[in-house]
Amino acid sequence: MVPLPLALPFAELEVGQQFYWQLGRLQLHGQVFLSSWVVIGALLALVVIGTRRMERDPRGVQNLLEFLWTYIRDLAREQIGEKAYRDWLPFIGTLFLFIFVCNWGGALIPWKIIELPSGELGAPTADINTTVAMALLVSLSYFYAGLSRKGLRYFEYYVEPTPIMLPFKIIEDFTKPLSLSFRLFGNILADELVVGVLAFLVPVIVPLPAMFLGLFTSAIQALIFATLAANYIGEAVHEEHH
Amino acid sequence: MSFTPFFTALFAHHGGFGLNLNPLDTNLINLVIVIGVLVWFLRGFLGGILERRRQAILADLSDAEQRLQSATAALTQAQQDLAAARQKAEQIRQDGQARAHAVRVDSQQRTIEEMARLKEDATADLKAEASRVTALLRREAARQAIEQALASLPAKLDETAQARLIDQSIQNLGNA
Numbered sequence: 062m063v064p065l066p067l068a069l070p071f072a073e074l075e076v077g078q079q080f081y082w083q084l085g086r087l088q089l090h091g092q093v094f095l096s097s098w099v100v101i102g103a104l105l106a107l108v109v110i111g112t113r114r115m116e117r118d119p120r121g122v123q124n125l126l127e128f129l130w131t132y133i134r135d136l137a138r139e140q141i142g143e144k145a146y147r148d149w150l151p152f153i154g155t156l157f158l159f160i161f162v163c164n165w166g167g168a169l170i171p172w173k174i175i176e177l178p179s180g181e182l183g184a185p186t187a188d189i190n191t192t193v194a195m196a197l198l199v200s201l202s203y204f205y206a207g208l209s210r211k212g213l214r215y216f217e218y219y220v221e222p223t224p225i226m227l228p229f230k231i232i233e234d235f236t237k238p239l240s241l242s243f244r245l246f247g248n249i250l251a252d253e254l255v256v257g258v259l260a261f262l263v264p265v266i267v268p269l270p271a272m273f274l275g276l277f278t279s280a281i282q283a284l285i286f287a288t289l290a291a292n293y294i295g296e297a298v299h300e301e302h303h
Numbered sequence: 304m305s306f307t308p309f310f311t312a313l314f315a316h317h318g319g320f321g322l323n324l325n326p327l328d329t330n331l332i333n334l335v336i337v338i339g340v341l342v343w344f345l346r347g348f349l350g351g352i353l354e355r356r357r358q359a360i361l362a363d364l365s366d367a368e369q370r371l372q373s374a375t376a377a378l379t380q381a382q383q384d385l386a387a388a389r390q391k392a393e394q395i396r397q398d399g400q401a402r403a404h405a406v407r408v409d410s411q412q413r414t415i416e417e418m419a420r421l422k423e424d425a426t427a428d429l430k431a432e433a434s435r436v437t438a439l440l441r442r443e444a445a446r447q448a449i450e451q452a453l454a455s456l457p458a459k460l461d462e463t464a465q466a467r468l469i470d471q472s473i474q475n476l477g478n479a
């Protein structure tokens with residue numbers, strides 16, 4: 062077999078390559094940090110610009126931010142309940158906006174223009190570490206929410222309605238962060254891979270449907286993550302009416 | 304904890320950073336199309352939602368302002384009414400006080416007059432009774448005197464005494 066004499070101008074496809082930073086004995090995925098900083102910076106800039114000159118007549122960015130705030134508040138209120146949702150609105154809102162902008166940023170910003178020594182930039186949520194970190198934060202949050210609101214009576218929740226539920230409820234505490242993190246990570250990574258593979262095979266037009274589908278699913282994933290987080294917190298602070 | 308290794312790590316790879324502007328390699332064409340379609344779609348969809356929201360807020364605001372104005376007007380009107388009513392109430396109270404005073408004075412006056420009249424009546428009654436009793440006593444005394452006189456008269460009366468009495472009476476009549 063004679064090797065092909067010409068190198069075709071097709072994209073490479075890398076999976077599992079990371080751009081490592083060494084911090085003490087930790088190995089950090091640098092590309093995730095870089096794209097996260099971009100996302101955080103974009104969100105902060107949007108919020109600062111939108112709230113710098115607040116007017117009675119909501120225009121432009123202020124209107125958009127108010128609309129988003131109303132949307133997130135309705136979501137949190139519906140899931141957590143009238144009494145406790147105010148405490149958790151910032152957390153839920155941050156989760157939703159961060160995940161949403163991560164997902165869409167990963168899908169819309171042409172990250173591949175910037176070449177890294179290894180690995181490539183993309184949505185921070187396509188890295189399991191990001192989603193696990195957020196899912197664990199959600200776990201901590203609902204434990205804290207339940208314990209701070211009900212004290213040790215929170216653990217009554219494990220034996221309601223019958224003590225038979227105890228093992229299932231304990232298993233749930235492990236499956237909740239697991240499913241949260243894997244759902245988000247899997248969806249975003251799969252979307253990136255599908256687009257990457259299609260773009261690798263046919264560079265133009267053909268990946269477009271997958272990209273639009275990816276935009277749709279990644280928006281849905283942000284909504285699902287925030288809704289489930291709020292739902293778990295709501296479950297933890299829910300008062301049984303006897 | 305020091306961040307130095309962090310940044311040395313960041314810059315240690317500096318040689319590897321670079322720009323890749325190959326449109327096929329970086330999926331740039333597709334991204335431009337996707338972003339274009341997305342902007343077009345969001346401008347219609349999200350822009351419509353935001354504009355409707357803004358209009359609703361503005362309508363709410365102007366509605367609230369109008370209600371504030373009408374409420375302010377109503378408040379002013381009510382305050383004026385209240386002041387007028389207060390004035391009227393004060394007027395009525397003063398009138399009432401004056402009337403009560405007049406009634407009291409009048410009734411006092413009438414009582415005094417009544418008492419005076421009663422006293423006068425009593426005095427008159429007393430005088431009438433006294434004069435009646437006096438007259439009675441006088442008549443009784445006269446009757447007794449006549450009786451005594453009639454009783455003692457037959458013993459004392461004789462011709463000479465009768466003649467002297469008649470002369471005396473005639474003289475009295477002549478002197479009168």
